[in-house]
Amino acid sequence: MVRTTRRAGIVCTAAAAVAVLAGCGVKGTAVAGEIDVRTLDVGSYAVDAHTYHQTADDEGALVEGMRMSRAVVPAVAIDPSLKVGQSGHVVLDNTEATTRLLAAVSKPILDREGLLTGYTASGADKSDDPGTSISTSDTTSVTDFVMRFADADTAKRTAQELEDADFGVAPDINKKLSLSKYPDALVHWRPGVSNVGAFLAHENFVISLFIQRPQPEQDDLEAWVQKALDAQIPALDKFRATPKDQFSGLPVDPDGLLARAVVRDRDKHTPDRDRFASYGPNDFVNIAADETVRQRLVADTGLDAVGIADTSTVMRVRDAAAGGRLITGLVSASGSAYSPIDAPDKLLGAKCLQLSSSGVHSNSAKFRCYIPHGRYVEVVISNDQSDMKKKASAAYALLANSM
Known part of the structure; x- marks a missing residue:
């Protein structure tokens, strides 16, 4: 195996300053038992009901890759021990794909065969060495990278080409393996090295696996490849891929969550x-420090969609009661890095946090608030407490006006 790392990390940074919308009135009419949102201090944030009508156009591959987040299983679904989420993100660029996920010799293959889009998820049973992205030698980790191609024939041909290229880097050392349950899986390892790689074409997709284990045992590595395929293939079977010629028409806001996210400027997205x-x-599970807890929270609340716009995140759950449980779970998961502070007056059920002294070296925002309304929970962040309060109030008003 010649893959240089088991995952491709991705860092989410705070938004650059954008123009502030002026003259945005607070619209809406209160109903019994609900706040009159016109009384909330939302600053200059727009809170009237909104819709993003645009389609993906030239960004169709990216939007389809986002949809694929539903089809690539979190590591904890492969094995309960893999509870440390390490990443989950769309992969569009062949260079990115072959820098950290596939062997470098694979790039001409992806260029030739036409990788349409992809999504990768990684997890492990132990955290990396402190301050590094390097796993300890006794770690088990799995990187599951699913690539989309134009048709099944292309996928099958590409899987074989990728395997041949990877194996061919050291044909005198590498050894081919086989799985009786998945005879079409292309698997090889380097005896004495405690990792294994595999490719399997499945319909229009190619599943690429890279698995690291504490010991270089062939039977064990084969069992883990089978375990990963057992989890991944059924998820792909449930996914309805968008035909390539329909990529450009995909809606950018299929669940209406982005329109419920508080942003400074609605016109530049x-x-x-x-x-x-x-x-x-x-995707919400893949980035969790404890995927087990996060997956349980998803199941308990019925969370089925997540929208991210600038520094706001909107999540849709089963009902209002589930929204409260989601907030409780997320606040609990913040641990000692954040301390509770008062939420803006009138926002029933909202909870706010401030970065504590134990998190002073964190890249996270200084303040964050969780705001519930009906089936929705919005999370807003800011480095300014006054702005955070206005943004939290705006989030509630926007959620209410969007009902």
Whole structure:
């Protein structure tokens, strides 16, 4: 195996300053038992009901990759021990794919065969060495990278080409393996090295696996490849891929969550993996420090969609009661890095946090608030407490006006 790392990390940064909308009135009429949102101090944030009508256009591959987050299983679904989430993100660029996920010799293959889009998820049973992205030698980790191609024939041909290229880097050392349950899986390892790689074409997709184990035992590595395929293939079977010629027509806000996210400027958004994106619940699990707890929270609340716009995140759950449980779970998961502070007056059920002294070296924002309304929970962040309060109030008003 010649892959240089088991995952491709991705860092989400705070938004650059953008123009502030002026003259945005607070609209809406109160109903019994609900706040009159016209009384909330929302600053200059727009809170009237909104819709993003645009389609993906030239960013169709990215939007389809976001949809694929529903089809790539979190590591904890492969094995309960893999509870440390290490990443989950769309992969569009062949260079990115072959820098950290595939062997470098694979790039000409992807260029030739036409990788349409992809999504990868990684997890492990132990955290990396402190301050590094390097796993300890006794770690088990799995990187599951699913690539989409034009048709089944292309996928099958590409899987074989990728395997041949990877194996061919050291044909005198590498050894081919086989799985009786998945005879079409292309698997090889380097005896004495405790990792294994595999490719399997499945319909229009190619599943690429890279698995690290504490000991270089062939039977064990084969069992882990089978375990990963057992989890991944059924998820792909449930996914309805968008035909390539329909990519450009995909809606950028399929669940209406982005329109419920508080932003400074509604007019300057195009699909972006980190700043204007719609994902399924798996993406929410992939980044968790404890995937087991996060997956349980998803199941308990019925969370089925996540929208990210600038520094706001909107999540849709089963009902209002589930929204409260989601907030409780997320606040609890913040641990000692954050301390509770008062939420803005009138926002029933909202909870706010401030970065504590134990988190002073964190890249996270200084303040964050969780705001519930009906089936929705919005999370807003800011480094300014006054702005955070206005943004939290705006989030509630926007959620209420969007009902």
